[in-house]
Amino acid sequence: MNEELIRRLRICTSLPTPPSTAVRIIELANSPNASLTQIADAVAFDAALATKMLKVANSPLYNSRRSASNVRQAISLLGTHAAITIALSFSLVGGLKSSRQSSEAQLFWQRSILSALACRVLAKHFKLPADDLLLAGLLQDIGILAMQTACAENYTQATAEAADHDQLLQAERTAFGSGHDEVGYWLLKRWHLPDHLAVSCLTSHIEPNGEIAVNSNSCVAVSGYLADVFMKPTDPVVTLRATNAAARWLGMEAQAFTDIIDGMREGVKEVEDLFDTPLVEASQADALVAEAKELIFIANLRQSREMEERALRDALTGAHNRAYFDDALSKEFELAMRHGWPLAVAMLDLDYFKRINDTYGHAVGDAALQSVTRVIQSQIRNGDIFARYGGEEFVLLFPGTPGDAAAKVLNRIRETIASFHHTVDADTSFKVTVSIGLASHANGQGAIKSGMDLVNAADRALYLAKAQGRNQLEQSRF
Structure with missing residues (x-):
């Protein structure tokens, strides 16, 4: 202090300072041999305290089957430890309040x-x-x-x-x-x-x-x-x-x-x-x-x-998780089919990401995933749905959006990610690139029969983007 x-x-x-009655009760509290008689004697010297002890022994706080008619009986009903503690409570408060x-x-x-x-x-x-x-x-x-x-x-x-x-x-x-x-x-x-x-x-x-x-x-x-x-x-x-x-x-x-x-x-x-x-x-x-x-x-x-919202978020990046995306995809695909609305899905995969983990460690890799997430979230609309699909792979769902419009957004995302510097320390930084596969259908009709068909088509387009040299967008249309 x-x-x-x-x-x-x-x-x-x-x-x-404690009143004199409290001082005596403190002495009893510190004595292993304090008896009910000593406690009753100390309490009896303070008429106000004696009245309170009798009242508390008969109060609903203790729910005793027996009632006390005097201080000695009250102390017996309460027991040694409780009587000392309660008496000390009342005597301290009474004395200190009056001062x-x-x-x-x-x-x-x-x-x-x-x-x-x-x-x-x-x-x-x-x-x-x-x-x-x-x-x-x-x-x-x-x-x-x-x-x-x-x-x-x-x-x-x-x-x-x-x-x-x-x-x-x-x-x-x-x-x-x-x-x-x-x-x-x-x-x-x-x-x-x-x-x-x-x-x-x-x-x-x-x-x-x-x-x-x-x-x-x-x-x-x-x-x-x-x-x-x-x-x-x-x-x-x-x-x-x-x-x-x-x-x-x-x-x-x-x-x-x-x-x-x-x-x-x-x-x-x-x-x-x-x-x-x-x-x-x-x-x-x-x-x-x-x-x-x-x-x-x-x-x-x-x-x-x-809590429900957290359960549908990826713990590392804060993006939605795959369970949330799968549910949203099913609902949006149904609406697109029913009303003939366009719908686009993009798969994004960070290029050579294993090298980053191997070179700088997983903590740096995790920080890079978080940075990429922030970049993507800053480029999309409120109605677009962004999720981490697994590892360094992400997915974007564009409800009501034709493929060409989605491609413009995705190319802007790709270019922003490629220009972003990820800092390791004062002397070291690196960049990452992203390959993107996009699948879309314009009128809710054709070969696409489910939301997962659209995801699979986007995944095939992503594979082609990687095969073509990475850091680029490939698109499938239906």
Whole structure:
């Protein structure tokens, strides 16, 4: 962490600190021998905390078959670990909230409590430790409070332009050399909280490396995005950002994501009461869930279309693949036959391409294929269909186009490809040429009986172009 920032934090006399009850509970959390009696005793000294613990033990969050009438029974129902974690959650939030009453602090705690709720719902969905996750969600951004206090006006000025949480973190790092993730880790270590809570401040702000890992850290990371959905219910970008985050970190599909949003809506009133913090009005929460579902449906539909489109593209060049071409050829040939429209098909093959791979390597060869693809795409109309047929062979379909018109386009393509320099390094470049076979029929009648007949005729013309010396166009007419 940045040394100057550490110095500021250390000399700051108003840095957030846990209340005395939380300090005692932290000691119990770090003791392997903590008993239910000790926990109940610590909780009982704080009347407000005792009331909350009794309430949570009897709340739908725990669905216990037994009810508790006093703090001792509540602690017994919850169990040692859950009781410590929940008590720590309430005592920390209660103490830290009372020490700062600004509008910024209010927004901070609203988001933190919503993150905690999201963590609990995610924990239930993925069968993870719910109470640990709730506390991690609450504290993952505690470094913001510390930075707001230690850096005061500088912090407000540095982060004023941040439009979302990710931009806030980046602005902090730019201005202070470290972000609230590192400060949160430093602060929770200073408070002697369990290591996994301090570590979650760091890991929940690190982008996934492409591998989906469903664990506590990834749930905490996603929880902040889910909180933002409830904080900014009318902003569709926020909802879509949360959908993408859930997919990146947790591999969560649209339906599962909407289930999480629903679960949060159902739990909002409960956590509002437990943390004494207004979050979202019931009517607003219902409307938010409905809108989120609609946005997610639209996004999912678009994603499905994009996936379908990618499935019909060649991975290397981005041109359509053979499956797409075969389907388009069949449809266009049928239309040409039915209406008497002209149709042309061209086969294109790069000359002596194996020499390029053998001389410069396959990476250079792949780059050349990509460059040729861009050249061809720049020369054809939107309605023309271009595909990679295999290896260094491409195919072009010209719907409604006579052979002579297609030949003009193809000769222009051939000349452009021949003049293009492919760079290997600062001192080395090369050129490639292309041989082209064209087949067409003018009125949908004659010897051509199928689209593949036209392709085969173009292929024979291509063979003739190669036999004639390459870098030329040969044409068959029917």
